[in-house]
Amino acid sequence: MEAVTIKDIARALNLSTSTVSRALRGSYEINAETKRLVMEYAERMNYRPNPIALSLKENRSRVIGVIVPQIANDFFSQTINGIEAIAYNRGYHVIISQSHESFEREVLTVQQSVARKVDGLLISLSSQTNDVTHLQELQQKNFPIVMFDRVSAELEASQIIADNYAGAFAATEHLIQTGRRRIAHVTIPAYMSITQQRLAGYRAALEQYGIPFDETLVRHVGFGQHEVDPIVDDLLNQSPAPDAFFTASDRLALGCLAALRKRNVIIPEQVSFIGFTNLLVADLLDPPMSTVVQPAQEIGQVAAEQLIELIERKQKAPAIGTTKIPTQLIIRASSMREKHLV
Amino acid sequence: MEAVTIKDIARALNLSTSTVSRALRGSYEINAETKRLVMEYAERMNYRPNPIALSLKENRSRVIGVIVPQIANDFFSQTINGIEAIAYNRGYHVIISQSHESFEREVLTVQQSVARKVDGLLISLSSQTNDVTHLQELQQKNFPIVMFDRVSAELEASQIIADNYAGAFAATEHLIQTGRRRIAHVTIPAYMSITQQRLAGYRAALEQYGIPFDETLVRHVGFGQHEVDPIVDDLLNQSPAPDAFFTASDRLALGCLAALRKRNVIIPEQVSFIGFTNLLVADLLDPPMSTVVQPAQEIGQVAAEQLIELIERKQKAPAIGTTKIPTQLIIRASSMREKHLV
DNA sequence: TTGTAGGCGTTATCAA
């Protein structure tokens, strides 16, 4: 894999490397004939400038680092898809790393990415992360960072999130309007930003409809295995038992469904925040599940746009703020399915 | 983001850059005291070698290029997960690109990756790709390439695939053993490697059990939208109609399920090749779906291992071959669920 | 209009 360099072209054409360089970028005054000659030869030899040499010279790599808790997760893989689309359009490549929901690995990965000379960082925090000094330090050095989905208010960086509050409000409101009063909310750890936003939306909807908030209906589940079952058990042992479930993720939604089925309990309706790539799945579950669809791809796109903006205009005072992308509530009730039957 | 360089250290310690360099890599003979001094200072200043400078010098980037049709796809995101795990352990970063199932974009992306100076390429072909000259050219230049999942026999590169033949055989055999005789096989375009392997397994099982192969039961579906419905219609209009479906992917499995439900038809059993991240989903569908589980993560791991091997021992004659990773057939029948009910 | 030289950060070679 020996690639053609400017030096090779110069030698072959009996020119200096600077002349060749100028001819190729077309900038400086240069003899039209020389330019044509160089261009032709470069074309023929399939010359491509070495991006590594350029990076070294320009002190920029045109690479964006992306850190997510997990790649093999519909929400994040869709986000990455959105990031990738924007990045490639603007001439950036994307290096992806995973924190595996571990604070330590997140810190390590951030350091590695920076050592690798990425031009900026897009990050969604691990579920263990409640200390963001590793990011604050970078920011003080003026290193471009944009956070998405799982963010932290302690960092003065641009943040792109789904409108979790509105989504949770809409989901809860829908359940109330269909007659539910005891809506269980099974969600992720309490200190995470998205948890708080969703919980707030849930509470606001209850309040608006005059339903007292019952904290025993709210359960926080970590990211380990087999944690959902006992929680569902516990909820069902309440009297009165919940008459609806509002879950915070695919994983929890499926866990609750499985637990309910195992106990042979049929809940009138379940709504979940989801990131299923193929939303058809939600409709084909038994029973079908209503969903608060997260605009994963759009979140990725907007995050990438803002980061590149930050990288390219190296202003000291970039516009920092939180961008909320709307969610969409899709109702899927068993009754609706029957309509399809002939 | 000014980083500390060897030069900075040299200046601060009144040494030459070569001495500092030696001290840091510890290799050459060097005064123990000097070494200690340099190490300490480097540590204190949080020195990190500039990987771009190293790449330029060593003519290697320690980056692996990965090209998949889609990131937002359970199978591929799991594969990437496996690749990432191995790569990071061996000091490589991973740059991911998507071909979006387009031949043109695949060619473009391959060229871009090479221009970016990745040390090697892991690729799963787009569904449109049946010409692999863009890869053959690279190979002739001795550029390391490993293919996975969607491979091509026309390329003499290592290939890592699921044991599609055995998986399809097992699925078909299972359906036959439960009494099915007219097993529809809804699959992807005919020229793709995995299609052929699965079709061969399907046919072999039929043959072994003395069931004549009926080509009208085999349907190839492209990657566009809304293509599944009319095909299911058509299959159901046959007489006798199929008594089982064996589908080649998540997307086709769900498409068939939805189409069947829309027509209010209940098929006794459906088996599919799948890559669902959360296999719980298959069990919670209505009806639950049996699956040929693809070892996506392992495929990624093995592919990454083989590629890195290829990169690091720059032998002219690397061991080339096809590695088959076993699949796993998981039976999920409605009757099994009933057992769980109290 | 073209060539020379220096530098981005690092290391290998040779000289001191």
Added chain:
DNA sequence: TTGATAACGCCTACAA
């Protein structure tokens, strides 16, 4: 044991 120099590929200020 340490330092000076050249080189990786590219660009550009300056000299010719």
